[in-house]
Amino acid sequence: MNIDKVVLVYPKRDGKILGKAQGSPYTLMRLASLVPDELPVEIWDEDVAPIPYERITPHTVMGITSKTLSIERAQQIAAATQRRGARVVVGGTHATLAPEEVSTWADITAVGEGYFTWRQILDDIAHDRAQKMYVDESWANLAGVARLTDRVLKMVDEKRDYWTPYMEITRGCPRNCSFCTAIRVSGRIMRHRPVDEVVEEIERRDIKRFFLTDDNFGLNFRTDPTYIEQLFRALRKLPLNGWTNQAEMMVGDFPDLIQLSKEAHMDKFFIGFESVNSGNKRDLGGKAKGNIAEYKRVIKTVQSYGIGVVGLFVFGLEADTPDVFQNTWDFCKESGLDNVSFTIMTPYPGTAARAQYIQEGRLLDVPWSKYDTTHVTFQPASMTADQLREGYDWICRKAYSLPSIATRGVRTLRRHPMRDARRKLFSSFSTDFGYRRTYSYRSA
Numbered sequence: 001m002n003i004d005k006v007v008l009v010y011p012k013r014d015g016k017i018l019g020k021a022q023g024s025p026y027t028l029m030r031l032a033s034l035v036p037d038e039l040p041v042e043i044w045d046e047d048v049a050p051i052p053y054e055r056i057t058p059h060t061v062m063g064i065t066s067k068t069l070s071i072e073r074a075q076q077i078a079a080a081t082q083r084r085g086a087r088v089v090v091g092g093t094h095a096t097l098a099p100e101e102v103s104t105w106a107d108i109t110a111v112g113e114g115y116f117t118w119r120q121i122l123d124d125i126a127h128d129r130a131q132k133m134y135v136d137e138s139w140a141n142l143a144g145v146a147r148l149t150d151r152v153l154k155m156v157d158e159k160r161d162y163w164t165p166y167m168e169i170t171r172g173c174p175r176n177c178s179f180c181t182a183i184r185v186s187g188r189i190m191r192h193r194p195v196d197e198v199v200e201e202i203e204r205r206d207i208k209r210f211f212l213t214d215d216n217f218g219l220n221f222r223t224d225p226t227y228i229e230q231l232f233r234a235l236r237k238l239p240l241n242g243w244t245n246q247a248e249m250m251v252g253d254f255p256d257l258i259q260l261s262k263e264a265h266m267d268k269f270f271i272g273f274e275s276v277n278s279g280n281k282r283d284l285g286g287k288a289k290g291n292i293a294e295y296k297r298v299i300k301t302v303q304s305y306g307i308g309v310v311g312l313f314v315f316g317l318e319a320d321t322p323d324v325f326q327n328t329w330d331f332c333k334e335s336g337l338d339n340v341s342f343t344i345m346t347p348y349p350g351t352a353a354r355a356q357y358i359q360e361g362r363l364l365d366v367p368w369s370k371y372d373t374t375h376v377t378f379q380p381a382s383m384t385a386d387q388l389r390e391g392y393d394w395i396c397r398k399a400y401s402l403p404s405i406a407t408r409g410v411r412t413l414r415r416h417p418m419r420d421a422r423r424k425l426f427s428s429f430s431t432d433f434g435y436r437r438t439y440s441y442r443s444a
């Protein structure tokens with residue numbers, strides 16, 4: 001096939017908020033950077049602009065990346081593209097978790113890390129030898145992988161079109177939480193990008209703040225402190241306004257690295273406490289144990305270095321009874337968390353939790369679009385589905401009410417010098433309003 005252009009598509013989910021989409025299409029930017037120079041490439045982010053179907057020709061190759069919750073939209077885009085005679089490649093989380101399902105409608109399904117198969121797929125299409133499915137779960141070294149090209153950086157206006165630039169420094173997580181999809185998509189081997197490549201990318205993108213998409217960045221404090229120290233010492237020299245990452249509570253055991261992270265302009269840890277219920281230990285793969293005294297100690301320790309803590313909690317784990325909502329809310333108020341995120345346990349394809357629910361006949365019949373962590377998709381073990389739904393609504397209404405958001409904003413402000421007030425308030429409100437918006441899908 002003679003390819004006239006390659007188009008990479010991100011199906012619509014959030015749309016724009018105050019004129020910008022939430023986060024930059026980082027995965028697509030890296031995949032677009034792998035397209036050989038002689039082929040035109042474009043990124044179509046449906047959160048930023050509608051898909052210009054009239055520009056698709058029979059010689060176009062369209063790559064769609066999709067999570068589970070947007071896979072039905074991805075399928076619609078694929079069908080409209082195929083009607084114009086073009087070839088559709090589907091990759092991303094859902095294609096990796098449910099490849100057989102996706103391959104019933106995609107021309108080509110890319111399972112695992114597209115960074116390592118994308119070029120081959122394009123080459124095979126160009127030479128009319130493409131296979132139906134490509135699998136890469138080798139969890140290869142990240143050095144030199146998918147370096148952002150200048151043509152892609154010109155194509156995506158991260159400052160004009162997006163509120164938050166995304167960034168990746170590490171991939172993978174060796175833990176094994178029963179509900180986790182990240183380990184199926186990124187593997188259980190923790191891998192690092194070379195520090196000089198990270199610094200070079202930040203400088204070339206000219207970004208002053210970013211959200212790290214790494215599955216469990218904080219675990220590296222324990223597993224690879226030397227790498228983390230080198231990274232922080234390098235980031236310390238950059239003129240960053242702040243960055244955030246996902247971690248687990250054991251970061252609180254490394255005060256020297258927390259201090260260094262502050263010097264490296266880190267703004268917040270998003271910590272997966274997951275549950276205040278110690279009966280849920282088994283579901284959490286060893287990372288959190290429901291010990292709320294310990295949770296409070298970690299929050300206090302991190303905040304004492306001038307870094308914020310966003311607490312992440314999931315409801316509907318096996319030992320959760322209806323009182324988990326009140327207990328969690330009490331903890332959130334007492335602990336002084338800067339922001340809170342609540343999600344409903346969601347049995348994504350390929351997870352141990354889903355396999356168990358299927359075996360026990362507990363899976364509810366709901367479309368993938370409801371797999372957004374705000375809807376109940378299974379029958380919980382220790383309460384009814386209605387109790388889970390109502391308890392979740394109750395705690396979200398409490399946590400994301402305007403007075404609660406204002407209270408947390410003021411509390412955060414008090415811990416920082418006045419010169420940082422504007423930045424800290426923006427950070428606090430943008431996180432809380434982001435979660436308030438996510439919760440609003442419940443009533444959609």
Ligand code: SF4
Binds near residue numbers: 175182183215284285
């Ligand atoms: S710690 Fe986080 S990334 Fe690691 S397995 Fe558990 S949920 Fe997944």
